[in-house]
Amino acid sequence: MGYYNAMAILFHLSPGSPVSIWFDNSGFIATYFQFANDHQAAFSGGGLDGGLTYINISDLRAIKVGH
Secondary structure (H helix, E strand, O other): OOHHHHHHHHOHHHHHHHHEEEOOOOOOEEEHHHHHHEEEEEEOOOOOOEEEEHHHHHHHEEEEEEO
């Protein structure tokens, strides 16, 4: 997907937005976007059990907005 393409999508999301993300070889995981900072994005809940999970933006392979 590439860093700049992912940031272009994340830039338009507000905290708590439902998304499905694909990173590494995970397959799509339904979760909630929280924020992006420099080269990481934070997601919580859904398929990523409780708390915040930080993912390197360059590791994101796909983002679907909504579940």
